Amino acid sequence: MENETIQTPGLEYSSDTIRTLDWKEHIRRxxxxxxxxxxxxxxxxxxxYVLLKEVLDNAIDEYMMGFGKQITVDxxxxxxxVRDFGRGIPLDKVKDVSSKMNTGAKYDSKAFKKSVGLNGVGIKAVNALSSEFYICSHRDxxxxxxxxxxxxxxxxxxxxxxxxENGTLVRFxxxxxxxxxxHYRDEFIEALLKNYVYLNSGLTIIFNGKRFHSRNGLVDLLNEKMTSDPLYPVIHLKGEDIExxxxxxxxxxxxxxxxxxxxxxxQGGTHLTAFREAASRTIKEFYNKNFDYSDIRNGIVAAVSIKVEEPVFESQTKTKLGSRDIGPDGPSVSKFIGDFLKKELDNYLHKNTETADILLKKILESEKERKAIAGVTKLARERAKKANLHNKKLRDCRVHYNDSKGDNREESSIFITEGDSATGSITKSRNVETQAVFSLRGKPLNSYGLTRKVVYENEEFNLLQAALNVEDGIEGLRYNKIIIATDADVDGMHIRLLLITFFLQFFPDLIKKGHIYILQTPLFRVRNKKETLYCYSEEERLAALDKIKVNPEITRFKxxxxxxxxxxxxxxxxxxRLDQVTLRKEDLVKELLEFYMGKNTMERQNFIIQNLVVEDDENIA
Incomplete structure (x- = not known):
């Protein structure tokens, strides 16, 4: 990784054009x-946030090995x-672990058997990418x-x-x-820290004076993530190296x-694939009925955490597990998870008959609905398949999020827009490698309160579902970013609401996993013969006028x-500029949709009247 051939454009390829980059220069390039x-x-x-995480991972590894119950983050x-209270780095190795690539204790599986940071790269990347990096080890x-x-x-x-006290302090x-x-945003940091404490019951992390601690592990995580009530108490199963x-x-x-x-x-990986299969199979065998896996999994909310010796991830950012086995001498990931669920989940359902009855009722309801729309589904799939061959609504890109390989698949995005002129502007401007465009025909249907049947009956929803490839779950999602691109007027805002309602109703995981965005477009253009500035707010417009003082021309984009x-x-x-659509624990989806998209007309009218802001166009000219 340290060596890279650099050939300067326009020069003859010779020995003079080849040079070796040292570790820090390679990281920075x-x-x-x-x-x-x-x-x-x-x-x-x-x-x-990845830099923060690389430092935190080392502190967490110390806790997992049984050293230091508290981490402070300021x-x-x-x-x-970041200050941990683990053993502290051996003092004669502080320089090596912070500045020598592929150096660390985690190659020795006895010292760090099931570690996160494995490749001896992470903290060196933080060092190279920081204008200041200070590391201090306290030891004995x-x-x-x-x-x-x-x-x-x-x-x-x-x-x-x-x-x-013993431990390591890193400042960067x-x-x-x-x-x-x-700039760091507290909400992203807090979400990261919550995951750490959920996965490490008993660990305390103090962030800028705020304490994060979990007593119930992944149960706390699920209760934090769910935005609607569970049908039965959370099933919590723990074993050695699995929860x-x-x-x-x-x-x-x-x-x-x-x-x-x-x-x-x-992005899941071999462990999530194994979990989905094993959970479905175990539940199916428990009831001894020929249930469809999709009916068993419809409405499921679950988490799985495993510990693997020397895990193999598909990239340095470690978002997808590639390991096939638990360890060099252990079973496959699939067998390990499968055997655990076959025993523990089956036992739980036998012991908790009330939960088993509620789950059975849910599966039967899902089966009934699926069979009721089976005819519609088949026709819709055929229609979508034909449309995909010459789909005028979709101008596709070349790189997709579900591609098995590709450095820029994270950049894969789709703009959902309305109207020929807007679609035309985006289509002509886009990067055809990574940006697709899906064109709506006017306002989509208000899907609030409707069943899944409408996804197949409504041609636009069906084609959108097919374009995103999410009918069977978001594992096959074709675009990392689904960007709603509408006008910033009343009609545009309404279309945004209707699309968000559609996603909340039928594909809430797209929002919860951070795939839905709103495109910000400029409201004003301020220019003269020398300079052009685009402004996204009234404040930016005033700042632009202050900057362009001579003969400014103001255009308001409608x-x-x-x-x-x-x-x-x-x-x-x-x-x-994108605004991510997010969903928090306190955002109760049912109540939100009922208020904004339901039939409570007078209540909503009163709310609008009380919160109405009237903008005077004459003051903007």
Whole structure:
């Protein structure tokens, strides 16, 4: 990984054109290989959170090995401090573990049998990508500290006496020449820390003075994630190197959270595939009925956490498990999970007959609904299959999220837009490699209160489902980002609501897993002969007027179709502005949809009147 051939364009290919990059230069030139995307902190998977996670993983590994029950995390606008109370890095190895690639204790499976950070890369990437990186190990009354800048040693202190508890302190400031305009958002950090404590019952993490602790492990996680009531008490099963929680609710689809050695595998992997199959098979065999797996899994909400010796992930960011076996001498992942569920889940259902009765009722209801719409489903699938051959609604891209390989599949996105002019602007401006466009014909149907049947009966919903490839769950999702691109007027807002209602009703996991976005487009263009500025808010418009003081011309965009393709290219390129649609525990989906999309007309009218803001166009001109 340290060597890379660099050939300068325009020069003859000779020995003079070949050079060797050292470890820090390679990381800084190719950060995506080590931390995924860069970003500015506005999304939960942006690079600055990966840097935090790489440092935290080392602290968590110490806890998992039985050392240090508390971790403190302090973050201001730019600086991060993580302090664990584990054993502390051996003092003579502080420099090696922070600045030598492929160096760490975790190659020795006896010391770190089921660790998260395995490749001796993570903390070195944090070091190289930080404008300041300070590491200090406290161990048995002595301490050793080193200060770096972009991976270069600035200060290397000698060992000193200390009265502090054993453990390691890391302080870093992400380099703002790489992470441009970044800022940490508390909600993303808190979600990350909650996962850590759910997976490590008894661990306490204190973030900027706020305490995170879990007594019930994955049960707490499921209760945090669910936005509707479970039909029966959460089934909680624990064994050596495995923990499972399962329940069902009345939402459509399947919702899973999977973890390996404390790592949240957001894209699943061999363990999640094995869990889905084993849970379905065990439940089917328990009732001794020929149930369809889709009926068993409809409405399921579950989490699975396993510990694997020397796990193999499909990338350095460790979001998908590739391991086939639990360890060098252990069973396959599939057999390990299958055997555990066959015994423990079957025993649980035999002992808890009330839960078994409720689950049976849920499965039968799902089966009844599926059979009732079987005819419609078959016709709709055939229609969608024919449409896919010459689907005028979908202008597809070349790279898809469910591709088995591809460095930029995370960038795969689809714009859902309305109207020929808006569709035309985006289609002509898009990157055909990673950006697809799906065109709506006017306003979609209000799907609130309707059954899954409408997804197949309504041609647009059916074609959208087919384009996204989510009929059988989101494992096969074709686009990482589903971007609703509508005008910023009343009709555009209504279309947004109708689409979000559709996703909440039938594919809530797309929202919960962070795949749905709203495209921000500029409201104003302020320009003169020398400069053009695009403004997304009234504040930005005023700032632009202050900057362009001579003969400013102000254009207010009423719709996407008014923006030329040449201009639109700026708004869906590298600097695209997206608002992620999120769902929190306190957002009760049923109540939200009932209020905004139901038939409580007078209640909603009164709310609108009380909260109405009237904008005077004359003041904007």
């Amino acid at each position: 190719r950060p995506g290989m080590y931390i995924g995307k860069l970003g500015d902190g506005s999304h939960s998977d942006d690079g600055i 973050i201001n606008e730019t600086s991060v401090i 009354g002595l301490c050793k500290a080193i200060l770096y800048n972009q991976g270069n040693i600035i200060e290397d202190s000698t060992e000193k006496k200390t009265t502090e 400031i992400p380099d703002n020449t790489i992470f441009k305009g970044y 499972v929680v399962i329940t069902h609710n009345n939402q459509y689809g399947e919702e899973y959270y999977s973890f390996v050695n404390g790592q949240h595998t957001t 719709g996407l179709g008014e923006i030329s393709p040449d201009e639109f290219r700026h708004f869906i390129g590298p600097d695209i």
